[in-house]
Amino acid sequence: NNKSSWHIGRRATIACGSSACFYVNPSIIYFTFALTELGLKCKPINSSDMIKKLNRSMSEFHYLDKELDFGGGRLIANLRFSRGDRGTLE
Secondary structure, three states, X not given: OOOOOOOOOOOOOOOOOOOOOOOOOOOOOXXXXXXXXXXXXXXXXXXXXXHHHHHHOOOOXXXXXXXXXXXXXXXXXXXXXXXXXXXXXX
């Protein structure tokens, strides 16, 4: 897709080794991640909780990483919440 942004609806599939950027309203989004090939899921992530932690952070960094645990530690991934130039969650 050559558009700079597009609507993906409620679900997205991201290929292995790829990354994706999502722009969301943090008060209403729960992220649920699944590794479909392996049949593994992690606990849902409440973006509202993450943005509260990000706003409380006194750090010079504009991001907060959340570790995603798949299969009781079998596989680990990171989800990065960052504050954009206009203060929006990215």
